[in-house]
Amino acid sequence: xPAICSIYLHIxxxxxxxxIESLTAFVAVAEDGSFNAAGRRLGRDATxxxxxxxxxxxxxxxxxxxxxxxxxxxxxxxxxxxxxIRPLLQGLMSAGQEAERYSNGEPRGRLRLALPGSFGRMWxxxxxxxxLDAYDGVTLDVSFSNRFVDLIGEGFDLAIRLGxxxxxxxxxxxxxxxxxxxxxxxxxxxRHPAPMTPGDLARHDCLIFxxxxxxxxxxxxxxxxxxxxxxxxxxxxxxxxxALVLASVNGHGLLYATDWLVTRELSNGRLVPxxxxxxxxxxxGIYIVxxxxxxxxxxxxxxxxxxxxxxxxxxxxxERER
Numbered sequence: 112x113p114a115i116c117s118i119y120l121h122i123x124x125x126x127x128x129x130x131i132e133s134l135t136a137f138v139a140v141a142e143d144g145s146f147n148a149a150g151r152r153l154g155r156d157a158t159x160x161x162x163x164x165x166x167x168x169x170x171x172x173x174x175x176x177x178x179x180x181x182x183x184x185x186x187x188x189x190x191x192x193x194x195x196i197r198p199l200l201q202g203l204m205s206a207g208q209e210a211e212r213y214s215n216g217e218p219r220g221r222l223r224l225a226l227p228g229s230f231g232r233m234w235x236x237x238x239x240x241x242x243l244d245a246y247d248g249v250t251l252d253v254s255f256s257n258r259f260v261d262l263i264g265e266g267f268d269l270a271i272r273l274g275x276x277x278x279x280x281x282x283x284x285x286x287x288x289x290x291x292x293x294x295x296x297x298x299x300x301x302r303h304p305a306p307m308t309p310g311d312l313a314r315h316d317c318l319i320f321x322x323x324x325x326x327x328x329x330x331x332x333x334x335x336x337x338x339x340x341x342x343x344x345x346x347x348x349x350x351x352x353x354a355l356v357l358a359s360v361n362g363h364g365l366l367y368a369t370d371w372l373v374t375r376e377l378s379n380g381r382l383v384p385x386x387x388x389x390x391x392x393x394x395x396g397i398y399i400v401x402x403x404x405x406x407x408x409x410x411x412x413x414x415x416x417x418x419x420x421x422x423x424x425x426x427x428x429x430e431r432e433r
Contacts, residue, residue: 129170131203134196136163137175141185141193218413219248225260225270226253229352230371230397235271238421242414249410257322257350263402268411271418273369274395281400284415286422290370291391293329294382298362305385306365309333309341316364317343322350329367331389338392343367356382367391397422 139149139160146157146164153160168175175189185193226235232255239251254260254267262270262281276283295305299316306312309331319326326348328340345364349355352372359366360381366373376382399415401407 129167131200133163133167133170134200136160137167138193138197138200140164140176140183141189145183217248218246218410220408220410221250221252222269222410222414223252223267224254224414225262225265225267226255227271227273228255228257230273231255231271233353234371235418238418241421242417245417246410246413249413262400268408269399269401269414272398272400276398276400281402283398283400284419285396285398286419287397289393289396291393292368292370292373292384293365293386293391294359294368294373294377295365295385296360296362296382297380299359299364300383300385302362307386309339309386309389312341312343312365315343315345317345318355318358318364318366319343319345319348320350320352320355320367321348322352323367330392331386332392333389369393371397 136149136153136155136159139152140146143149143152146161150157150160164176171192173188173192174186175192177184177186224239231253239253243249243251259272259277260267260270262268271286272283273289293306303315306315309329312329317329325340327343329343331339331341333339347355347358347363349358352368355366356368356373356376358364359368360376365385366382373382377384399418401411401415
């Protein structure tokens with residue numbers, strides 16, 4: 112057990128731990144010299160302040176103040192206790208103000224992000240750089256990975272996720288839809304007649320993304336609305352989507368892709384869609400997720416709003432569909 116936890120448990124087991132309001136009342140009386148003045152400072156009736164000091168004295172079993180009809184003075188133990196307690200209360204107040212700034216003030220602190228690998232490098236990294244320029248009080252700690260990390264268990268503040276979100280305690284905001292498709296290079300299609308139906312894929316080289324569930328089955332929606340799964344095979348299998356795009360551009364096969372992954376290659380003609388009449392089903396999207404809607408740090412809120420605003424107006428693959 113960490114040392115700080117051991118100390119905390121030891122203190123909690125002791126009978127001498129007073130409440131904060133009693134300590135605050137004692138310090139105010141000691142500094143202001145009367146219950147009336149302390150009451151005005153604390154916004155409490157003087158009798159309430161007096162009762163709290165009395166409760167503190169009973170709790171400690173010592174007399175902290177000498178009282179007379181005209182004045183109040185600290186006892187010797189009261190002076191010692193004040194010297195010990197005053198910096199602790201000041202530290203608590205400072206810590207509370209610091210915590211409040213993280214929630215309500217200018218975004219600041221370390222922000223841990225979990226981003227999908229290829230998507231994060233291609234489309235989010237430029238936005239991260241702009242965010243750092245805009246919020247110099249925030250430090251970004253970024254993990255690029257295609258796995259669904261445990262945000263709470265692994266201490267992440269926020270994640271961008273692709274696909275279908277499982278039910279969870281996380282709060283999500285949909286940033287954009289995505290579209291799946293089959294693409295190929297012109298050089299590949301010059302050597303192999305373009306497939307006309309999903310069944311033709313058995314005679315084609317297909318590039319396999321091993322991170323996809325059932326990677327050797329490609330799904331299509333048939334004209335009647337039924338879904339068809341077609342077995343595929345090919346010369347290259349990888350869990351890196353960008354590597355598969357490069358293989359497809361160089362003519363090594365058909366690629367089961369997402370619009371954001373190949374929008375540049377579609378725009379410059381290095382890849383073209385095939386099997387357009389057979390849509391690829393996909394209920395997923397692009398989401399931003401974080402653990403809670405309550406007490407969200409300002410740094411997390413600022414980043415989520417920043418990304419959402421940029422997704423709404425400046426992503427190339429969204430522009431292609433408008």
